[in-house]
Amino acid sequence: MPRIFNSVFLVLGLLFLQSVLHAQSSSFLGDGMQDIVRRNQLLGRVSAQSAFMINGFAEVNKAIDSLYPLNKKNNKPKTIQYLPIQIIQQFNSGYPHGLNDGSMISAKGLQHLVALGIKGSIGNFSYQLRPEFVSALNPDFETFSTEQYPKIWESYYRWLNKIDQPEQMGRGAYNKVFAGQSFIQYHYKNIAVGISNENIWWGPGRFNALVMSNNAPGFTHISVKTTSPFQTAIGRFETQIIAGSLKSSGILPPDRNRFNDLGQPLYQPKPTQSRSLVGLNISWQPKWTNGLTLGLNAVTYVYNGAAAPYNKNAIIGSLFARYIMPAEQAELYFEYGRNDKIPTPFNLAFETGYPRAYVAGFRKLFATRKKHFWEFAAEFTQLQLPTAELTQTTNSWYTSEKVPHGYTHQGQVLGAGIGPGSNSQIMDISYVNGMNKIGVKFERLVHNNDFYYYTWQGLNEFARRWVDLSTTVHANWQFKQLILSGQMALIRSQNYQWRTLEAPLFYFSRGYDRLNFHSKVSVIYRF
Numbered sequence: 219m220p221r222i223f224n225s226v227f228l229v230l231g232l233l234f235l236q237s238v239l240h241a242q243s244s245s246f247l248g249d250g251m252q253d254i255v256r257r258n259q260l261l262g263r264v265s266a267q268s269a270f271m272i273n274g275f276a277e278v279n280k281a282i283d284s285l286y287p288l289n290k291k292n293n294k295p296k297t298i299q300y301l302p303i304q305i306i307q308q309f310n311s312g313y314p315h316g317l318n319d320g321s322m323i324s325a326k327g328l329q330h331l332v333a334l335g336i337k338g339s340i341g342n343f344s345y346q347l348r349p350e351f352v353s354a355l356n357p358d359f360e361t362f363s364t365e366q367y368p369k370i371w372e373s374y375y376r377w378l379n380k381i382d383q384p385e386q387m388g389r390g391a392y393n394k395v396f397a398g399q400s401f402i403q404y405h406y407k408n409i410a411v412g413i414s415n416e417n418i419w420w421g422p423g424r425f426n427a428l429v430m431s432n433n434a435p436g437f438t439h440i441s442v443k444t445t446s447p448f449q450t451a452i453g454r455f456e457t458q459i460i461a462g463s464l465k466s467s468g469i470l471p472p473d474r475n476r477f478n479d480l481g482q483p484l485y486q487p488k489p490t491q492s493r494s495l496v497g498l499n500i501s502w503q504p505k506w507t508n509g510l511t512l513g514l515n516a517v518t519y520v521y522n523g524a525a526a527p528y529n530k531n532a533i534i535g536s537l538f539a540r541y542i543m544p545a546e547q548a549e550l551y552f553e554y555g556r557n558d559k560i561p562t563p564f565n566l567a568f569e570t571g572y573p574r575a576y577v578a579g580f581r582k583l584f585a586t587r588k589k590h591f592w593e594f595a596a597e598f599t600q601l602q603l604p605t606a607e608l609t610q611t612t613n614s615w616y617t618s619e620k621v622p623h624g625y626t627h628q629g630q631v632l633g634a635g636i637g638p639g640s641n642s643q644i645m646d647i648s649y650v651n652g653m654n655k656i657g658v659k660f661e662r663l664v665h666n667n668d669f670y671y672y673t674w675q676g677l678n679e680f681a682r683r684w685v686d687l688s689t690t691v692h693a694n695w696q697f698k699q700l701i702l703s704g705q706m707a708l709i710r711s712q713n714y715q716w717r718t719l720e721a722p723l724f725y726f727s728r729g730y731d732r733l734n735f736h737s738k739v740s741v742i743y744r745f
Contacts, residue, residue, distance in 0.1 A: 250703070253424060254653055254694075255281040257593070260583060262544045267447055269511040269540070271501040272458045273419040275399035276337070276346055286653055288699060288744060298338040300745035301348050306331040312734035313359045314385075315688075315709055317635030318425070320417050321350045321396045321435040323387040324630070329354035333398055342405050346416075350398035354391070360732075361385045362715055364473060371476050373673040375484040377666070380617035381624030381638065382488065383631065384469040396435050408446040414439055418460070420499045420515045422540035422551035423577040425644055426599040426634040428615075429515040429536050429555065430497065434630035437462050439495070453505040457498070464493040464519065467629025488622045489528045495519040501538075509542040515553075516560045519621055532618040534625055534633070535560040536575075547583035547591075552576065557615045573612050575601045577634070583650070590651040599634055599642040602667040609672040614638035639668030648692075653701065656693035663688070670716060681729065682716045690736075701742040709734040 252273050258264045263285065279302065307330050308316060314324040322331050335348030362374060362385065396415075403412025417432035439462025447454035466488070474485040501513035516535040521528050536555030543549065555561055557573040566574075579597035586592065601615045616625040616638050625632050636642050641664040648657025665684040674682050690707035710733055717730035 250694075251282050252278045252419065255285065256424075256549075257581075257583070257650065258285055260542060260544055260547050260549055260581070261591075266509060266542060266544065267454060267503075269447070269454075269456055269501045269503055269513070271421060271511060271513050271538070271540070272443060272456060272499055274414075274416040275348065276401070276416065283744075286696070296339050298336055301335040301337055301346070302745065303334040303743045304332070304740060306738065306740045308736075308738040310734055310736050312732055313711070313714075315707070315734055315736045316738065318431055318433050320432045321352050321394075321398065323352065323354055323356070323392060324385070325354045325356045325387065325392065326359040327355040327357045329356075335398070335400070343402065344405060344410075345402045346400055348399040350396045351394075352396065353393050354387075356387060356390060356392045358389065359386070360715065361472065363717060368476065368478075370673060371473065372478050372484055373669065375471070375476070375486075376672070377614065377617060377638065377669055378471040379484075379486045379488075380613060380619055380622050382466050382469075382622075382626045382629055383616075383624065383637065384467055384471070384629050386469075387467065387629060388469055397438070398436065401441075403441070405445065408444055408448070409442065410445050411442050412440070414441050418458070420458075420497075421513070421536065421538045421553045421577070422511070422579075423553055423597065423599070423634075424579060424581075424595070425597050426577050426636060426642065428553050428575055428577055428633050429517055429534060430499070431633055431635065433635035434627040434632050437464055437495075437627045439463070447503070451505075452502075454503040455500065457500040460495070460497045462495045462497075464495055464623070464627045464632075466623055467626075469629060486622070489521050489524045491521045491524045491528075493519050493621060493623060494522055509544070511538075511540045513538050514561075515555070517625075519625065521621060528620065528622070530620040532621045532625070533557075533559050534616075537561050537563070537566070547585070548581060550580045552578045557613060571605075571608060571612075573603055573608065573615060575599075575615050575634075588651075590649065593646070593648040593650050593655075593657070595644075595646045595648075597642075597644045599636060601634060601636065601638060601640050602664070603639070606671040606675055609639075609668045614666070614668040636663060637666065639666035639670075640664055641667060653696040654694060656695075657691075659688075659690040659692060661688045661690070662686070665716075674716070679718075681718055682713050684714060684716050685712045686710070687712070688736075699744045701744065702740070703742070704739040705737065707736040709736060 309328050310326050330353045333350045337346040399416045401412050401414035403410045415436045415438050417436045418430050420430040421427045439460045441460050443458035444456045447456050476484045497517040499515050501511050503511050518531045518533050520531045534557055536553050538553040540551040554576045577599045581595040584592040616631050618624050643662045646659040648655050663686040670683055686709050688707050688709040690705050692705040694703045712731050713729040714732040719728045719730050
């Protein structure tokens with residue numbers, strides 16, 4: 219074992235220094251191991267009976283073990299088994315970059331995550347203990363400028379007062395141990411009931427999920443879920459119900475001593491009570507249409523024991539669909555949601571002027587002569603409010619006046635990591651051979667367009683839109699029990715922090731542009 223670990227750290231260092239391998243993601247959720255399972259479903263190697271609309275570490279790890287079993291026998295009693303060891307190293311040269319990374323934080327500089335653990339079963343009980351340790355240098359970087367005009371700061375605080383999403387997680391080094399992907403649960407037939415801290419990914423999105431993703435650390439929750447689909451006269455159903463507790467970041471907004479023209483403080487202290495969350499995911503595969511999955515996500519969250527006006531529930535939800543075509547080795551998917559009530563086909567179709575968002579994407583595999591594949595994929599996410607006028611009257615996604623901490627846990631959004639008011643367009647081209655994959659991803663990310671329109675439209679300063687253009691080279695590679703992953707990206711931020719270098723009298727005024735080099739390397743050792 220010492221030789222194995224020495225080899226792991228040696229490879230990790232070489233990858234970071236030389237950037238030999240670069241992968242799309244380095245977690246089991248998001249576009250990592252979960253995506254390998256979904257791709258194999260398109261190839262007919264994984265049963266289409268599972269919708270894969272409810273994903274946690276345990277489900278994905280089980281599917282990977284089934285798809286790519288290790289050579290050694292695994293018939294020993296299952297009272298205790300080792301889980302994969304994972305080591306992640308991330309680096310950002312100029313400013314934070316990185317989404318869907320669970321316990322890791324938004325930070326400049328070097329950051330590490332180490333995760334390991336055990337799992338097992340005793341009778342009808344099963345357990346998984348997989349804590350995570352995160353360490354980040356977390357040096358200072360350029361945040362929202364204190365030189366902006368007072369009116370601009372007044373607009374900025376309209377968002378800061380309705381969400382707990384600090385730009386920087388404190389000052390200086392960050393070290394923290396999380397419960398990670400841990401749970402204990404009781405099984406009865408195809409139902410599991412338990413207490414968990416696992417990250418959950420709900421819905422069909424690959425890069426973004428509107429309601430529940432692994433962008434934030436896992437939170438403690440009670441879970442009731444199906445472990446295999448319920449077969450009915452109209453098709454197969456899968457579901458999960460959760461009730462959990464959310465924590466704040468404990469970090470206060472910047473420049474809290476600012477005042478508006480009436481002498482009123484811009485900063486509004488948030489309630490100190492914890493928040494409770496109740497959520498539902500249900501998916502249905504109609505028996506009349508093979509490959510089609512329809513579903514609903516719904517979440518309500520509220521402060522525990524807070525006085526008025528903070529004693530009301532906030533609601534977020536979405537409807538989704540995924541259609542897989544194994545014969546064509548392709549998939550289409552869509553998620554459409556509301557930030558003010560539980561969505562239904564009726565209120566989505568007949569109501570107007572509501573805060574909607576969507577995720578839409580596709581993927582197509584083309585076989586080569588060697589039975590390898592070219593993969594072409596795209597995903598489009600829009601969290602921006604549908605009209606500029608709505609920014610004056612409606613809350614952006616994940617923000618709330620009823621619950622000013624917003625839809626966050628420990629300072630990070632629980633849904634799409636791009637954040638309130640933001641939009642993303644992604645195109646990905648990859649060469650795939652089993653678990654091995656190498657490719658390039660192009661992304662255009664627009665930061666908080668709701669704030670942009672609310673603040674700058676009335677000033678006719680349309681040149682301040684903050685847009686990131688990134689190119690990411692990525693790869694996954696398997697060496698027996700070792701899985702190496704990494705990514706290397708160059709990000710150009712145009713009008714960083716909505717700043718320009720000259721008075722924006724014309725649309726093409728010179729912007730304040732920044733460059734950031736991002737790299738992430740992951741080493742997974744499977745037992």
